[in-house]
Amino acid sequence: MPNNGTKRNNLLNNDSLTKESSMAATAFDQRDGFIWYDGKLVAWRDATAHVLTHALHYASAVFEGERAYGGEIFKLAEHTERLVSGAQTMGFEIPYSAAEIDAACNETCKANGIVDGYIRPVAWRGSEMMGVSAQANTIHLAIAAWPWPSYFSPEARNKGIRLTMSDWQRPSPKTAPVSTKAAGLYMICTLSKHTAEAAGFDDAIMLDWRGQVAEATGANVFMVLGDGKLHTPTPDCFLNGITRRTVIDLARKRGIEVIERAIQPEELAKATEMFLTGTAAEVTPVGSIDDYNYTVGDITKGLREDYERLVGKTPVEAAV
Numbered sequence: 439m440p441n442n443g444t445k446r447n448n449l450l451n452n453d454s455l456t457k458e459s460s461m462a463a464t465a466f467d468q469r470d471g472f473i474w475y476d477g478k479l480v481a482w483r484d485a486t487a488h489v490l491t492h493a494l495h496y497a498s499a500v501f502e503g504e505r506a507y508g509g510e511i512f513k514l515a516e517h518t519e520r521l522v523s524g525a526q527t528m529g530f531e532i533p534y535s536a537a538e539i540d541a542a543c544n545e546t547c548k549a550n551g552i553v554d555g556y557i558r559p560v561a562w563r564g565s566e567m568m569g570v571s572a573q574a575n576t577i578h579l580a581i582a583a584w585p586w587p588s589y590f591s592p593e594a595r596n597k598g599i600r601l602t603m604s605d606w607q608r609p610s611p612k613t614a615p616v617s618t619k620a621a622g623l624y625m626i627c628t629l630s631k632h633t634a635e636a637a638g639f640d641d642a643i644m645l646d647w648r649g650q651v652a653e654a655t656g657a658n659v660f661m662v663l664g665d666g667k668l669h670t671p672t673p674d675c676f677l678n679g680i681t682r683r684t685v686i687d688l689a690r691k692r693g694i695e696v697i698e699r700a701i702q703p704e705e706l707a708k709a710t711e712m713f714l715t716g717t718a719a720e721v722t723p724v725g726s727i728d729d730y731n732y733t734v735g736d737i738t739k740g741l742r743e744d745y746e747r748l749v750g751k752t753p754v755e756a757a758v
């Protein structure tokens with residue numbers, strides 16, 4: 439059995455992971471800079487929470503993942519809206535208005551000198567009560583920002599990342615608040631991603647509770663079939679991603695027909711092109727899902743370019 443050190447090194451040697459997305463040299467609690475925490479900027483290392491925090495035990499937290507390009511947070515209003523409504527779905531109110539949260543995200547970027555980077559707001563239930571009931575708990579909000587050039591390595595992205603089918607499935611809307619970025623939902627994603635990485639894949643694709651194609655562990659999925667149309671699963675039990683909606687608009691602007699429908703796993707064998715969309719993943723071509731292979735074709739390349747142009751990336755960065 440490898441010891442923990444070996445396991446860690448194996449992960450670091452997996453060339454499909456970027457330095458940032460694998461265990462970065464500097465742990466996230468040991469960095470310099472500032473974190474916006476309950477209304478003010480605090481030194482990065484002082485942005486701590488007590489071990490008896492409700493969210494740590496009961497996953498009573500929602501978060502966001504945003505990207506800034508050229509000093510502007512892309513679709514900030516949509517991200518804040520999802521954070522606020524996700525908290526409401528979880529039964530709590532974030533004690534800041536959407537306008538205050540937007541301003542705090544911008545302030546955090548500015549304080550850390552982030553022009554191109556990733557922004558992570560998180561809202562959670564605090565420590566007043568420590569049981570399933572958390573009626574009296576204070577609601578906290580923190581926002582961090584850091585540079586994060588590419589979710590998957592640029593090489594893996596250009597040739598198409600390698601996915602494997604997960605054994606874990608996305609839950610029914612009757613089981614979990616599936617349209618939120620509730621922390622608890624990511625337990626399934628980490629299980630799926632770790633299994634995929636241990637087997638040498640970049641990521642996993644998950645079916646839903648009905649056995650239909652759902653999404654990857656942090657991104658939505660699209661495929662091109664022989665009809666030249668773009669097919670993507672109806673987001674009825676997983677996140678209707680902001681990038682997903684943006685890419686659907688871009689495809690329609692290009693005159694590509696987009697069909698949102700139930701997709702059966704057998705159909706993955708018939709796809710010619712496949713790609714993922716997400717704030718972190720942007721538009722990432724998929725080269726294979728287990729034994730099924732896909733080309734990084736014209737539709738994928740075109741939409742990746744359109745997306746990168748829209749967010750304001752330079753042509754060099756945008757090159758496939």
Ligand code: PMP
Binds near residue numbers: 676678682717
């Ligand atoms: N699905 C999951 C599970 C995610 O974590 C994300 C990333 N937020 C997405 C889809 C894509 O959402 P978005 O495009 O809004 O980032």
